[in-house]
Amino acid sequence: MVATFPSRDLTGRLMWFAGVPVVVASIVVGIWVSGQSLTGLAWFVPGLAALAAGVVAFRRLPENVAGRRLLTFGLMISLFNLSQNVVLYALFNLGPGSWLGPANFALQVLGLAMFVFLLAALAVYPDGAYQHRYELLLIRGFAVLAIAVPVLMLFARPTLEPASIFEWLTGSREGAEGLFPDIESPLHLGALSFLRAPLHAYLAIAFTWIPFWAGIVLALRYRRFRADRRLQVRWPMYGGLATLVLGIEGAIWETAAIPLNLSTTVEIGAIVIAAASLTIGLVRPDLFDVDRVMRRTLVYVPVWLLIGGAYVGVAALLGTAASGVGLQVAIGVTIVATVMFEPARRRLVSRAGRWAYGESLSGEELIRRLGATLEHTLDLRRLTIAIAAIARDGLGVGWTQICVDGHAPVTDGERPHDALPAYAAALVHAGEHLGQIECGARVRGRTQASDRELFATLARQAALAIHNAKLAGELTRRLEEIKHQAEEITASRSRIVAAQESARRQIERDIHDGAQQEIVALIARIGLAQNQFGRDSSRLGETLVDLRSEARQALENLRQLASGIxxxxxxxxxxxxxxxxxxxxxxxxxxxxxxxxxxxxxxxxxxxxxxxxxxxxxxxxxxxxxxxxxxxxxxxxxxxxxxxxxxxxxxxxxxxxxxxxxxxxxxxxxxxxxxxxxxxxxxxxxxxxxxxxxxxxxxxx
Amino acid sequence: MSPLSSERILRIVIADDHYLVREGVRMLLEDSGEVEVLDAVGTATELVRRVGELHPDAVMTDIRMPPSHQMEGIEAAHRIRAAHPEIGVVVLSQHADESYAFELLKDGTAGLAYLLKDRVGDLDEMMGALRAVCAGRSAIDARVVDALVARRARREQSGLEDLTPRELDVMREMAQGKSNAGIAAALVLSESAIEKHVSSIFSKLGRPGESGVHRRVAAVLAFLQS
Structure with missing residues (x-):
């Protein structure tokens, strides 16, 4: 058995072409045999479903190993189904012969191997790559067991162990032994007889056990995926849940509590669902909004019942174990067990809730996200938009609306026209009313008690953030104002300087054109007086009189000029x-x-x-x-x-x-x-x- | 040939926007009996117009006049010299700043004089400038020359540091447009001594000695200006 699948196209193609006749043959033979057994016909349905799923996945994503393994799984189921029906037909119509021993062995190996392929497909789902080495080791381990267990059984029993189909067909192990003829095991070793019981136990649970581990592997992978990848895995997670039902049902059937026909129908249904969901997740993860299609409550309630049932079971088991001692002791042990396991139950239930409804953000996480936004946003409007988006995300509600006083309301999500808010709070910081925040009802799941507290925390933080943004805005405005004032002061200062300059020019011109010229005129007049001196004293006297009056005028003009300054x-x-x-x-x-x-x-x-x-x-x-x-x-x-x-x-x-x-x-x-x-x-x-x-x-x- | 030797009465036009100055200068010059003032006007535009009409021997003009009160007098001087090379122009200025002198003398010194207004009381000075420009020579106010020398001397390697104090005196007189005889009279030295100083000055300044008085002025100015 190989754990990895060859990545060449040819292989996939061959399996496809091989798968079709196998399915057709299994249907034909199944109809033939159906006169004798419901099982014969019924098993072709999951084979067909898995094969079809594998074909679609392989066709759409030929490079994806997960798709090929799914295809192989489908082929194996069909082959298993066909083989079973052929063997039954031969046994009923031809009677036992020497062929029966090898055929029985082949059925045993095939039955185990086909589920190994389911495991191999899920271990690389949906991206075709292993995340951890244990995934590969697990596949190899089950693959070895698929061969080893039937082989060891040959050593452990003096006669051949009938394949599972006989047990299913007759409804019990004893019935199977009766239907299946005693054939001597050629390899029997008395020393290995002790293996008989554990090997049989493994064969009995393998059909449940391997899918169960496949589900665990996928769940672990899911935990480490990013959101977009999770969406892809969510489909098969529901498929996995179906597989889980298969496992539980298988376990119950082992106790023969439900009729075989019903059990078979459930198993078949589970495989169909699993195959379909795996293919959809791989090829068209966005086909439907899976979360909307599956009400989460539908997932949550069975899990919750499972946990509750296990809890009651454990408590009851301990009580029953103690009942041999005395009734009082048994009641006491039951009560103690109930109390002791209560925290574990609560924890499990809350985990199941989170798993089903998705992570609801804690107050701290919400505040951390808000903080990251605040670092980059001081603009009030952008901040409000960011807070509304974070609040909607964090609370998981349909819409949030923030109305900052004096600003238009900001809504994230679609608020129906007349929708009343599920929660509303005033945004208040340090006694100052800043606005109002409202949000709609949760989109998914029921309202939780912590929602109100979370909403209140958010409102407080939002108020602080908006308060800060307003302060920042105010600061920016003030700075602008100061800048404007500074510019005005600079302009005013330069106007003052210019005015002073102009005043100085005016004074210079006044002195130049006034006082200086007057003194120049006085000099000229003095020159004249000097020339007239002694030559024409009558005219000199006249000149001197003019000179004095001109000098007085000059003085007066100077005085006026000074008073102007x-x-x-x-x-x-x-x-x-x-x-x-x-x-x-x-x-x-x-x-x-x-x-x-x-x-x-x-x-x-x-x-x-x-x-x-x-x-x-x-x-x-x-x-x-x-x-x-x-x-x-x-x-x-x-x-x-x-x-x-x-x-x-x-x-x-x-x-x-x-x-x-x-x-x-x-x-x-x-x-x-x-x-x-x-x-x-x-x-x-x-x-x-x-x-x-x-x-x-x-x-x- | 002395600037005052001519007995001919000079016919001049005066321009100054200040009435008292205009009339003071007119009275002073007319009182000397050597000048006939044909007209006294208040603006540069009027001056240029009246010069075209009256054809005076010389013009005496202020620098700063309406309308813009900047350098209308200097512009008018250039226009008059260009249109009538035979008319001398004496520019009276309040500015001891040498840049106005350079502006006036930038295209040639012939027939141009630059006097500070302080000189209006000194009839001899004014008549000397008028006669010089009428004869096609030039004159620069001694104080403006001093300012030029001082400015030039402040520069390194001006060449002026090689001149003796006596040679500086001679150069100052030379820049004012005086002939060797005039310089000799002003400094009370013999004409032959002046001749020796002049040739020494030109050799120290690295400029060829020139015979024409106004050319000597130009050479000195060009040196001071450079």
């Missing part, structure tokens, strides 16, 4: 008097309103300067652009600031369409002192400029 009256007498002095030389009518106390108040030099030039700019504005007749200046003071207002009754202007460099310069100068500046104007309404300058404690002189 920084008026001495401002330095000496404060803002109000400086404005009054300026107003006296201003061509328009000026009203000054001011609290008498404010008249003598003095402020920081920078504040007084800013206020003075603010009013001067207001005057210039009224004069140049507004064609105003009257200007009103108001001074007012609060403990924190000095308010200066200049309003005119002129034409006004449209604030939006007019960008006035003079006003921008004023705004900058006032902003540099931490003050504020405000223009109110509209065409025909006049203009009001207001400046508020922060002041420290005013010094009263």
């Amino acid at each position: 920084h008026p001495s009256v401002l330095t000496d007498h404060g803002i109000v008097e400086a404005i009054e002095s300026r107003a006296a030389r201003f061509p328009l009518g000026v009203t000054i309103e001011c609290d008498p106390q404010l008249r003598n108040a003095r402020f920081e030099e920078s504040v007084e300067g800013a206020a003075y030039f603010f009013v001067c700019e207001g005057f210039a504005n009224a004069l140049k652009h507004a064609s105003a007749e009257r200007v009103r200046v108001c001074f007012d003071r609060s403990p924190a600031e000095l308010e200066v207002q200049v309003s005119d009754d002129g034409a006004g202007f449209d604030l939006d369409s007019t960008a006035r460099s003079g006003l921008a310069g004023l705004a900058d100068r006032i902003a540099a002192l931490g003050g504020s500046f405000d223009v109110r104007s509209s065409p025909g309404e006049g203009t009001t400029l207001t400046a508020r300058l922060p002041i420290g404690e005013p010094a009263v002189v």
